[in-house]
Amino acid sequence: MSTDAPQIGSTMLAERFYAATREVKLEQIPVPEPGPGEVLIKVAYCGICHSDLSLIDGNFPSRVPVITQGHEVAGTVAKLGLGVNQWQVGDRVIPSAGRACLKCRNCLRGNFAACLNLNLMAFAFDGGWAEYVVAGAIGCTRIPDNVPMEQAALLADAVSTPFAAVVRTAQVHLGNAVGIWGVGGVGTHLVQLTKLAGGVPIIAVDINDVALERALRLGADYAFRSDDPDLLGKIAEATGGRMLDVAFDAVGITATARQAVASLDSNGQVITVGMSAQSIDAGSFMEFSLLRKQVKGHLGYQVQDIGILAELLSRGRLDLTESISEIVPLSEIHRGIEMLEKKTNNPIRILVKP
Numbered sequence: 001m002s003t004d005a006p007q008i009g010s011t012m013l014a015e016r017f018y019a020a021t022r023e024v025k026l027e028q029i030p031v032p033e034p035g036p037g038e039v040l041i042k043v044a045y046c047g048i049c050h051s052d053l054s055l056i057d058g059n060f061p062s063r064v065p066v067i068t069q070g071h072e073v074a075g076t077v078a079k080l081g082l083g084v085n086q087w088q089v090g091d092r093v094i095p096s097a098g099r100a101c102l103k104c105r106n107c108l109r110g111n112f113a114a115c116l117n118l119n120l121m122a123f124a125f126d127g128g129w130a131e132y133v134v135a136g137a138i139g140c141t142r143i144p145d146n147v148p149m150e151q152a153a154l155l156a157d158a159v160s161t162p163f164a165a166v167v168r169t170a171q172v173h174l175g176n177a178v179g180i181w182g183v184g185g186v187g188t189h190l191v192q193l194t195k196l197a198g199g200v201p202i203i204a205v206d207i208n209d210v211a212l213e214r215a216l217r218l219g220a221d222y223a224f225r226s227d228d229p230d231l232l233g234k235i236a237e238a239t240g241g242r243m244l245d246v247a248f249d250a251v252g253i254t255a256t257a258r259q260a261v262a263s264l265d266s267n268g269q270v271i272t273v274g275m276s277a278q279s280i281d282a283g284s285f286m287e288f289s290l291l292r293k294q295v296k297g298h299l300g301y302q303v304q305d306i307g308i309l310a311e312l313l314s315r316g317r318l319d320l321t322e323s324i325s326e327i328v329p330l331s332e333i334h335r336g337i338e339m340l341e342k343k344t345n346n347p348i349r350i351l352v353k354p
């Protein structure tokens with residue numbers, strides 16, 4: 001697709017995070033130039049992710065003194081760097097948030113997808129809470145014509161990370177009994193993708209009744225409160241006594257991991273997707289060895305997962321309409337950040353529109 005190239009100004013509005021003072025500022029900065037092998041993308045929408053908040057509150061270390069945040073971008077190619085011939089101005093794309101370091105032992109073997117030191121957009125280089133962002137031409141995913149830009153922005157992490165947890169780490173398949181602890185932003189997509197993968201039954205566990213109602217609407221067969229003293233009994237009843245083949249812990253605290261492990265069938269696995277500094281403390285060696293239970297950590301996704309999800313959206317297999325909780329203009333980025341921090345109206349994803 002090609003359109004008339006719009007005029008690109010010399011400066012643009014961008015959010016800037018200052019590591020020393022932890023300040024988030026809106027500034028006019030020069031529009032960046034795409035280098036060789038790179039494209040300049042006009043940002044249509046960019047998600048606000050918990051990992052963006054973790055940089056602001058200091059839970060993630062800063063790698064550079066000042067950076068533009070936001071790593072969940074959908075937009076249109078606005079300018080091509082030297083040697084780029086696979087894209088045209090006007091193409092709708094989702095850029096990859098990760099750039100292989102080209103130096104670690106996996107990169108040196110050519111296994112770039114397994115890079116041990118990925119440079120991440122919004123952490124190592126400037127991201128998409130801005131009018132424009134520069135990204136590698138390789139790693140961009142084309143957005144099908146019938147997929148709305150807002151939904152495309154969700155694919156760059158918010159849906160692709162749960163996708164990789166379901167398909168790659170857990171390898172959920174037809175007939176697996178699945179439990180999902182925490183049905184907020186990540187967990188809601190785990191429910192939808194587990195359903196696509198053939199999980200049955202799908203059991204949502206949370207302390208928030210609104211989130212549990214939503215999980216039922218989006219595909220869960222059961223919704224139980226995590227503070228229910230008979231939670232394990234209810235899971236046993238729902239699964240006909242089998243218990244769970246796969247339990248996703250999208251919360252990532254000791255209490256949820258313990259419940260998830262206790263709910264497993266023999267050979268069952270807990271996949272940790274949520275993160276905190278707490279310990280897993282998942283039970284006795286007796287319980288693990290006798291029942292051959294497993295706990296696996298999950299992080300991230302592969303670039304091709306974005307393309308798979310784009311096709312699922314395009315062909316109507318996946319509907320993410322309900323995942324866009326709010327769209328805030330870039331000029332109101334502070335309000336968007338605060339809404340996610342305070343979980344105002346139980347958001348799945350809040351998007352920024354430059």
Ligand SMILES: [Zn+2]
Nearest residue numbers: 049051157158
């Ligand atoms: Zn993210």
Ligand SMILES: [Zn+2]
Nearest residue numbers: 101104107115
């Ligand atoms: Zn590497």
